[in-house]
Amino acid sequence: MHIDNQQDTLPLVPEGIAAEAGETGPVLTGGHCPHCRRDFFPRPRHCPQCLQPPEERQLSGDGVIYSYTVVRTRAPFGLPQPYAVGFIDLSQSGLRIFGLLNQSDIGRLAIGKAVCLKLEPLGLDGKGGPCRRPYFSLAEREGDDA
Amino acid sequence: MPKPVVAGVGMIPFAKYPQRSLVDLGAEAAFLALKDAGVAPGRVEAGFFANAVGSRLFGDSTIGQNVLWEVGINRIPVINVENACTSGSTAFYLACNAVAAGQAEMALVVGAEKMCVPEFGLINSGESEWDTQLGLVAPASFALRAQRHMLEFGTTVEQMAQVAVKNRAHAAGNPVAMFRDLITVEDVLAAPMIVDPLTRFQCCPIADGAAALVVCSEAVARGLGRAAVRVKAVVLGTGGYESPQDLAHWETDYRVCAQAYEKAGLGPEDLDLVECHDAFTISEILHYEALGLCPPGEGGRFVAQGHASLGGRVPVNPSGGLLSRGHPVGATGVAQVIEIVEQLRGQAGPRQIAGAKVGLAHCMGGDKAGDTKSCTAAILSI
Numbered sequence: 001m002h003i004d005n006q007q008d009t010l011p012l013v014p015e016g017i018a019a020e021a022g023e024t025g026p027v028l029t030g031g032h033c034p035h036c037r038r039d040f041f042p043r044p045r046h047c048p049q050c051l052q053p054p055e056e057r058q059l060s061g062d063g064v065i066y067s068y069t070v071v072r073t074r075a076p077f078g079l080p081q082p083y084a085v086g087f088i089d090l091s092q093s094g095l096r097i098f099g100l101l102n103q104s105d106i107g108r109l110a111i112g113k114a115v116c117l118k119l120e121p122l123g124l125d126g127k128g129g130p131c132r133r134p135y136f137s138l139a140e141r142e143g144d145d146a
Numbered sequence: 147m148p149k150p151v152v153a154g155v156g157m158i159p160f161a162k163y164p165q166r167s168l169v170d171l172g173a174e175a176a177f178l179a180l181k182d183a184g185v186a187p188g189r190v191e192a193g194f195f196a197n198a199v200g201s202r203l204f205g206d207s208t209i210g211q212n213v214l215w216e217v218g219i220n221r222i223p224v225i226n227v228e229n230a231c232t233s234g235s236t237a238f239y240l241a242c243n244a245v246a247a248g249q250a251e252m253a254l255v256v257g258a259e260k261m262c263v264p265e266f267g268l269i270n271s272g273e274s275e276w277d278t279q280l281g282l283v284a285p286a287s288f289a290l291r292a293q294r295h296m297l298e299f300g301t302t303v304e305q306m307a308q309v310a311v312k313n314r315a316h317a318a319g320n321p322v323a324m325f326r327d328l329i330t331v332e333d334v335l336a337a338p339m340i341v342d343p344l345t346r347f348q349c350c351p352i353a354d355g356a357a358a359l360v361v362c363s364e365a366v367a368r369g370l371g372r373a374a375v376r377v378k379a380v381v382l383g384t385g386g387y388e389s390p391q392d393l394a395h396w397e398t399d400y401r402v403c404a405q406a407y408e409k410a411g412l413g414p415e416d417l418d419l420v421e422c423h424d425a426f427t428i429s430e431i432l433h434y435e436a437l438g439l440c441p442p443g444e445g446g447r448f449v450a451q452g453h454a455s456l457g458g459r460v461p462v463n464p465s466g467g468l469l470s471r472g473h474p475v476g477a478t479g480v481a482q483v484i485e486i487v488e489q490l491r492g493q494a495g496p497r498q499i500a501g502a503k504v505g506l507a508h509c510m511g512g513d514k515a516g517d518t519k520s521c522t523a524a525i526l527s528i
């Protein structure tokens with residue numbers, strides 16, 4: 001997907017939880033404890049098991065929907081109304097994480113469907129300006145049991 | 147070790163009080179509890195004041211000292227408690243522990259909240275949290291649990307609606323409840339959708355309100371010459387937060403309920419009633435299961451078959467619960483204990499459960515990593 005330079009420089013909200021990773025597309029910025037061999041998202045200050053500082057680890061945003069819902073109240077942070085959120089089971093790390101879902105997938109969302117990560121202009125930042133947010137979008141490909 | 151008992155209760159109807167201050171609401175409840183116990187302010191040796199959103203909405207702090215001095219209580223230790231929706235039940239936990247430890251022979255618990263103000267929005271886990279910035283609001287957390295419960299156990303929207311219908315029917319007999327007009331399953335399902343599949347009638351309403359308890363040792367209560375309600379167990383737990391969390395089988399909820407039963411030496415079969423944290427209809431269904439009132443996954447059928455209704459196997463939320471009594475956050479955990487006390491004393495009027503001897507008050511608060519931040523359970527008996 002082509003993302004122009006202007007969009008690329010928009011601030012990321014929330015800070016530090018996702019990044020563009022070139023060819024592979026966006027990734028989640030998590031943590032990994034080499035001692036305990038555990039992945040975390042987001043990256044914690046300390047590994048909760050051994051208290052060593054976890055390394056930064058890029059986590060694949062590919063996964064499947066564990067649960068989802070559509071929020072129809074007044075949307076916060078300039079998010080579209082309605083907007084969808086869910087918990088995603090990340091295929092590679094096995095983590096189950098909360099995230100925004102693609103608003104244009106509303107009506108086609110289902111538990112078990114495959115998703116991938118996007119990092120694109122969505123909603124407003126703390127100062128009311130445009131920003132990018134990570135969100136999950138239905139993966140239109142084999143394995144999608146739609 | 148001194149055994150804690152509840153010797154006095156007081157609360158004001160949960161409603162909107164645009165003309166009254168938070169301190170004013172709290173002071174009235176405190177006054178009523180002291181009157182009910184028949185004690186002078188000088189007898190109180192520790193104060194615990196619960197409030198969740200006052201500092202955010204009004205910039206106030208150390209509100210408890212202001213409230214307690216309005217009823218003549220000064221000089222003693224006063225502790226202000228904030229623990230989200232469990233602020234009130236956490237204050238009760240602390241008071242019981244202070245009495246059990248011999249630190250205070252008598253403690254006053256006050257929970258108060260004023261939140262029906264234009265500045266108040268949807269409850270979330272804190273503006274600076276990453277998931278809040280990704281649109282997580284409290285009803286969404288529970289809608290996500292509902293979706294899983296429906297998929298895994300076949301729970302239906304009608305069954306969830308029946309929680310709201312039941313609690314409204316219970317509230318009809320409770321003069322301090324905010325909403326007392328009967329509703330039907332059709333009304334619940336036809337109400338505006340908030341977060342799929344939860345409609346407005348399935349989300350608890352915000353309210354202003356205050357509730358208070360006098361907690362003292364059994365020995366002190368005997369001297370007061372009043373029927374005291376014993377605290378058999380009071381436990382407080384925090385979330386596990388590890389990933390992955392099972393949204394349809396709430397580990398923290400099961401763990402805290404099990405601890406309460408173990409401490410009390412009682413089980414779900416001993417309960418005559420439960421007050422639980424029905425912030426949303428699905429919450430109550432999840433709590434039936436964690437409390438062991440029914441097998442895991444059976445919560446929807448449990449309510450649909452009438453087992454949680456007054457006259458049923460174990461009436462749940464005979465007060466009307468958060469859904470119909472209203473949810474002034476800091477006062478809720480205290481009001482739940484008051485409902486148990488009134489039922490065990492036989493003073494619950496038209497909603498009285500005949501011969502009730504044992505009741506459990508359960509509360510939950512906050513949201514972190516697909517888990518709750520705080521969960522409390524207290525078992526009381528007469």
Ligand SMILES: [Zn+2]
Pocket residue numbers: 033034035036037047048049050051052
């Ligand atoms: Zn480690």
